[in-house]
Amino acid sequence: MDGLEAVGDSVRRRFVELLARGERTAGELAAHAADEFGITQPAASRHLRVLREAGVVASRVDGQRRVYALEPAGLDDAAAWFQGLAVFWEQRLDALGTELVRSRRAQRSPQRITEPHPAQEAS
Template sequence: MHAFDVLGDPVRRRILELLAAGEQSSGEVTAIIRAEFGISQPAVSQHLRVLRESGFTTVRAEGARRLYAVDAAPLKEVDAWLERFRGFWNQRLDALGTELARGRRARRTRDQKTTAPHPTTESSDD
């Protein structure tokens, strides 16, 4: 299964998000996914199996528990594919940074003008 086929499913993406925080038992993952998506335990197990078989997760036994963790190797494939498009994002992000800096400078200039003391004219009664 291609990486984008795996990541195309919102349940599997959410499972990976949960596992990105650290290793979790299948029971912990199942409880969260069932609460958030309203799907059955067997359906969650199927998603975990797809993630495991496609290499996105690893699983290890600890007694009766199965502990899942993210395996970053398939994510490198996604990252390599996205690399072609980063130039578009970086260019736009650079332009956004420039505009934000201009806005900050304009506000500082405006604020300095409104808070600067106005010269007063003193009148003499001599």
């Protein structure tokens, strides 16, 4: 399983988000998972193992605790995949930007005031 597949699960994505802010113990991550997703500690451990085996996170033992940290290189495949899609979005965002500029110009340009036709004034 590569990094992109590993973060396909919402629990694992949340772990990556938390680890992006700094190291966390397995217990802290399991507590977050229990609060947010209602999963057990063993289930959280299985998610962490998937992330570790995919190379997305690394772990180390600190006394009785296992401490996890993000391995940014583990997400290189996912980043490359998203980068490949960037061309698709850039074209559409550029088109949206053009339309927004046109809309702003249209709002700023003075509207024509039409003079009444002389035949209409006589009425």
